Amino acid sequence: MVLQSLKNCLWPFCILRIPKACFRSTASGGLIIQSVSNDVYQNLAVEDWIHDHMDLEKQHILFLWRNSPAVVIGRHQNPWQECNLRLLRQKNIKLARRRSGGGTVYHDLGNINLTFFTTRKKYQRMENLKLVVKALKALRPQLDVHVTDRYDILLDRQYKISGTAAKLGRTSAYHHCTLLCNADKFVLSSVLKSPYKGLKSNATPSVPASVKNLFEEDPSLTSEILLDAIAKEYATQHQIDHHITLINPADETLLPGISNKTEELQTWEWVYGKTPKFSVSTCLNMAYKDSVLDVKVNMDVKNGRIEVCNIDLPEHWLPPGLYSELIKSLTGSKFCPNETTTLVATLLRVCPQDDELHSRWSLLCDNMIMLM
Amino acid sequence: VCIHRVRSCSSIRFIKSKYVCVFDKSALKFSHQQRLFRTSAVSCGQIVQFKLSDIGEGITEVTVKEWYVKEGDSVSQFDSICEVQSDKASVTITSRYDGVIRKLHYSIDEIAFVGKPLVDIEIDASKGVAPEEDVVETPPMSHEEHTHQEIKGHKTLATPAVRRLAMENNIKLSEVVGTGKDNRILKEDILNYLAKQTGAILPPSPKAEIVPPLRKTEAVPAAPKDKARKIPVPVSRPIVFSGKDKTEPVTGFQKAMVKTMSAALKIPHFGYCDEIDLTQLVQLREELKPLAEIRGVKLSFMPFFIKAASLGLLQYPILNASLDENCQNVTYKASHNIGVAMDTEQGLIVPNVKNVQVCSVFDVAVELNRLQSLGSAGQLGTSDLTGGTFTLSNIGTIGGTYAKPVILPPEVAIGALGKIQVLPRFNGKGEVFKAQIMNVSWSADHRIIDGATMARFSNLWKSYLENPASMLLDLK
Numbered sequence: 001m002v003l004q005s006l007k008n009c010l011w012p013f014c015i016l017r018i019p020k021a022c023f024r025s026t027a028s029g030g031l032i033i034q035s036v037s038n039d040v041y042q043n044l045a046v047e048d049w050i051h052d053h054m055d056l057e058k059q060h061i062l063f064l065w066r067n068s069p070a071v072v073i074g075r076h077q078n079p080w081q082e083c084n085l086r087l088l089r090q091k092n093i094k095l096a097r098r099r100s101g102g103g104t105v106y107h108d109l110g111n112i113n114l115t116f117f118t119t120r121k122k123y124q125r126m127e128n129l130k131l132v133v134k135a136l137k138a139l140r141p142q143l144d145v146h147v148t149d150r151y152d153i154l155l156d157r158q159y160k161i162s163g164t165a166a167k168l169g170r171t172s173a174y175h176h177c178t179l180l181c182n183a184d185k186f187v188l189s190s191v192l193k194s195p196y197k198g199l200k201s202n203a204t205p206s207v208p209a210s211v212k213n214l215f216e217e218d219p220s221l222t223s224e225i226l227l228d229a230i231a232k233e234y235a236t237q238h239q240i241d242h243h244i245t246l247i248n249p250a251d252e253t254l255l256p257g258i259s260n261k262t263e264e265l266q267t268w269e270w271v272y273g274k275t276p277k278f279s280v281s282t283c284l285n286m287a288y289k290d291s292v293l294d295v296k297v298n299m300d301v302k303n304g305r306i307e308v309c310n311i312d313l314p315e316h317w318l319p320p321g322l323y324s325e326l327i328k329s330l331t332g333s334k335f336c337p338n339e340t341t342t343l344v345a346t347l348l349r350v351c352p353q354d355d356e357l358h359s360r361w362s363l364l365c366d367n368m369i370m371l372m
Numbered sequence: 373v374c375i376h377r378v379r380s381c382s383s384i385r386f387i388k389s390k391y392v393c394v395f396d397k398s399a400l401k402f403s404h405q406q407r408l409f410r411t412s413a414v415s416c417g418q419i420v421q422f423k424l425s426d427i428g429e430g431i432t433e434v435t436v437k438e439w440y441v442k443e444g445d446s447v448s449q450f451d452s453i454c455e456v457q458s459d460k461a462s463v464t465i466t467s468r469y470d471g472v473i474r475k476l477h478y479s480i481d482e483i484a485f486v487g488k489p490l491v492d493i494e495i496d497a498s499k500g501v502a503p504e505e506d507v508v509e510t511p512p513m514s515h516e517e518h519t520h521q522e523i524k525g526h527k528t529l530a531t532p533a534v535r536r537l538a539m540e541n542n543i544k545l546s547e548v549v550g551t552g553k554d555n556r557i558l559k560e561d562i563l564n565y566l567a568k569q570t571g572a573i574l575p576p577s578p579k580a581e582i583v584p585p586l587r588k589t590e591a592v593p594a595a596p597k598d599k600a601r602k603i604p605v606p607v608s609r610p611i612v613f614s615g616k617d618k619t620e621p622v623t624g625f626q627k628a629m630v631k632t633m634s635a636a637l638k639i640p641h642f643g644y645c646d647e648i649d650l651t652q653l654v655q656l657r658e659e660l661k662p663l664a665e666i667r668g669v670k671l672s673f674m675p676f677f678i679k680a681a682s683l684g685l686l687q688y689p690i691l692n693a694s695l696d697e698n699c700q701n702v703t704y705k706a707s708h709n710i711g712v713a714m715d716t717e718q719g720l721i722v723p724n725v726k727n728v729q730v731c732s733v734f735d736v737a738v739e740l741n742r743l744q745s746l747g748s749a750g751q752l753g754t755s756d757l758t759g760g761t762f763t764l765s766n767i768g769t770i771g772g773t774y775a776k777p778v779i780l781p782p783e784v785a786i787g788a789l790g791k792i793q794v795l796p797r798f799n800g801k802g803e804v805f806k807a808q809i810m811n812v813s814w815s816a817d818h819r820i821i822d823g824a825t826m827a828r829f830s831n832l833w834k835s836y837l838e839n840p841a842s843m844l845l846d847l848k
Contacts, residue, residue: 075455076437089749089751099462101458101459101460102461103460121428123428123429151459164460166460166462167462168427168428168461168464169466170450170464175461204457276437276480305623325631328627329624329627330624333623333625338751339624341754342628342718342752343624344628344754345758346625346631346632346757347628347632349635349780349782350631353703
């Protein structure tokens with residue numbers, strides 16, 4: 001296997017869509033590329049870029065990538081439903097929304113991602129997964145791995161080691177999947193458990209599954225070995241040289257427009273704002289002085305913003321003017337703890353300066369913020 | 373380009389002349405006359421039912437997840453119409469026609485069926501119905517034209533209407549720079565190309581085709597510089613500025629700030645400014661920085677400013693007070709919770725360091741570090757952001773000298789610190805030396821604070837900073 005740097009490869013010509021006569025291999029076009037970056041947003045942007053700009057008629061592409069710790073949700077999912085956002089923020093784990101469908105996954109460097117780019121007509125998930133299984137079996141014949149009809153790859157008939165998602169456009173399509181080599185299962189299970197109660201939505205739900213790392217089955221397997229084996233099988237099947245071209249997702253001259261795509265994937269509007277409409281219906285149990293208050297809260301969240309907000313407080317627990325000010329400010333505001341924190345802290349400045357009032361306000365607001 | 377409006381709305385004619393007459397949205401923008409076309413009430417064209425095409429893998433039904441258009445919107449061929457999902461695959465459905473959306477057959481989360489109508493599009497009668505397949509291949513052209521395009525090695529994307537326009541005006545599509553999605557050639561591109569036809573012929577340069585579709589920009593034609601050819605008759609085209617105003621509602625945190633600032637303006641402010649010679653402090657900080665680093669803390673100037681302010685507040689506690697709503701009572705706050713204005717992505721937020729009166733300069737530095745890292749991560753808590761009694765704003769890190777800060781209720785005073793500049797000053801012996809000068813601008817509530825109090829506080833604060841050793845005497 002030869003890892004080639006950009007300068008040597010004929011990558012720029014792919015963008016110009018000049019006929020493949022310029023490629024080394026004269027057989028049925030195929031290209032294997034690997035990202036040098038571990039940034040989930042940059043890597044997702046590469047997928048977007050290839051999907052939008054490359055002509056896949058003459059050659060298919062296999063893109064190999066790995067990310068530093070991140071949770072990736074599907075296009076139509078609800079991050080509050082899918083993962084523990086508080087924990088993510090605490091642990092500095094990134095949250096990304098990809099453009100393909102499917103469920104939520106946890107990525108770290110022990111997980112490899114494979115993206116198969118083809119024209120829309122040649123979209124074939126089963127074939128791709130069979131290729132992966134073939135590569136694994138060629139590497140370690142004793143591995144019990146097979147593809148299910150849900151497009152998962154199972155180890156030992158029970159543990160999920162790969163999940164799949166796909167994106168289809170007008171002329172091109174891609175199918176990507178994960179492969180668990182040596183990911184941190186402890187972090188995985190804790191971040192993928194949502195603590196938020198009372199959420200109701202039509203967002204695509206994830207189907208939880210027991211997972212296992214290939215490393216646990218065979219400690220000699222590393223991410224590098226697995227990546228190489230899959231690249232080799234792809235090269236064989238597409239009758240191309242077993243070359244992996246490295247690409248840098250930050251290279252604007254190679255991938256014009258990539259930084260815009262990377263930026264867009266990080267915006268709040270994309271990550272949170274694209275959440276399908278959902279409602280939150282729950283009860284806050286607030287311990288105040290000697291009693292416990294049960295406060296019913298109902299909120300409708302659309303495009304990540306609070307559309308409607310109802311908090312069922314005992315009458316005059318807060319001065320009515322302040323209560324309506326709170327509701328008014330929350331309406332239209334992002335369903336986001338940071339936004340809400342700064343909002344309530346700022347509103348407090350124009351309240352009467354009363355310790356009792358302040359402690360009630362803080363109690364209520366802290367509880368509300370916990371919902372986000 | 374001179375644009376004529378067509379008299380009747382029921383038909384669109386391509387007039388083969390040196391002027392091109394096109395009915396599209398841009399025509400409506402430039403028209404100054406009163407008579408406008410009758411709009412959607414009258415259906416001008418043919419309604420075509422755009423069916424959901426095959427997704428592949430034998431899939432027969434999908435869920436509609438998001439609409440990118442609504443009824444009444446105009447769409448062009450290849451524009452995205454909606455996003456559907458089927459079994460972990462997200463599919464972007466693009467329009468096959470130019471026209472106006474007349475009906476959406478499904479709402480969000482409904483199941484749509486392959487082969488059944490997805491949307492109804494009204495297309496203009498004269499354009500005819502586009503072929504069933506996506507038009508991607510070039511239409512039958514002269515052999516020469518076809519070869520020309522093969523040499524270029526790429527496909528020319530253009531809608532049938534655009535192709536006809538080009539053909540009627542004897543334009544080679546390969547010579548037109550497309551500015552639409554996927555380098556698609558739009559009507560505007562043909563019009564721009566025609567506009568350039570007054571003089572030199574634009575040589576087809578390979579570079580033009582590599583230009584990637586970043587954003588859909590208005591194609592502003594480059595003036596042909598080649599004067600060796602025919603002398604171009606300058607056609608003064610009005611510069612088309614297509615920027616639009618964008619209106620957004622004021623929400624969330626911004627809304628709360630509006631309320632706070634409106635309340636702040638009710639406070640009668642007075643200002644007091646001065647300049648501080650920080651030469652000695654700069655030196656002191658240089659000495660102390662490594663010590664703080666060993667302890668894992670970044671030491672800026674702020675901890676000194678904050679601690680000095682607290683020492684000053686001990687002498688002038690009225691500046692750490694609060695006036696009630698009716699201006700009946702003044703509450704002297706015991707804690708010196710000094711707020712530090714922070715510039716974040718969200719805007720201006722003011723976390724505060726609690727109880728500076730019992731903190732050392734190092735304690736303040738530690739706390740400041742904690743607040744700064746939480747602030748940049750967007751993770752400050754309510755207790756960090758509330759309870760402030762006095763505020764310092766170090767706007768100098770961004771720039772500026774003197775400022776006019778606005779008091780943050782329920783506080784009664786605020787200080788804005790300008791940037792530290794190296795300026796020439798006279799010392800005691802009348803010699804000029806290099807001084808590190810910073811300006812401070814105070815604002816205070818004139819209802820309970822008078823100028824003299826502010827001035828004396830400022831002088832005390834200034835003396836601590838100009839002669840840091842004097843802080844040692846009064847440190848608690």
